[in-house]
Amino acid sequence: MDDSNRLAEYREYYRSRAARYAANPLYPETAAAERAMADAVDAATSFEDLRSKAIELSLAMGHALARDQANARAAVYAETGETVRAQGPAEVLRSVASTADAPALASMLGEIEQRTGIAVTVDELTRLWAMSLTTLENVETWRTAQVPDRWRSELEQLATEAVATEREAWTQVEAEGRRHQAGWSFDPEVARAERHRRLVPVAAEVFEQRLAEHGSLVRGGR
Helix, strand or coil: CCHHHHHHHHHHHHHHHHHHHHCCCCCHHHHHHHHHHHHHHHHCCCHHHHHHHHHHHHHHHHHHHHHHHHHHHHHHHHHHCCCCCCHHHHHHHHHHHHCCCHHHHHHHHHHHHHHHHHHHHHHHHHHHHHHHHHHHHHHHHHHHCCCCHHHHHHHHHHHHHHHHHHHHHHHHHHHHHHHHCCCCCCCHHHHHCHHHHCCCCCCHHHHHHHHHHHHHHHCCCC
């Protein structure tokens, strides 16, 4: 295949890329960068001519894509109150312009994803307290049930065993948290944050009651 035919294929390829991003409102900067590359390919008279512009334009496309993706994620996280997840795109937006080539850009994005991913993992351990809700409801039922006295010891045994099981499970949660972040412990205020609270669809008074019970029964007063 001669250079003229190869250039024709490049023109078709980059025009299709530009059209794809132009049709997506989430990628305005990427669409502009892709259009600039498509225009450069259209204007090129040879591969040597194209090579003189391609490296800079390719990096601009990478920067634009990283910014568009970060802005889209930041918007979703702002809407849903995901303040910890929002740290990743915020860091990308602060850092992307400082990368001078494609390997540096890829390395920067990977490092940010790994670092902020750990923070997200630790933060989401908070949500696991709600896994004990059914047990806490059962314990309340067993301990407040109006039953003959001869059944009370049996119900109390059920409650005691259920609490012990939840405590053992929570010990594993705490160990996992400390594996990622030294000294991690459950914070009830974090559990009340919008990003976690919205996942527990119960009335406020029930939420606070169960959260307190989780502290006294499962976390042992912690």
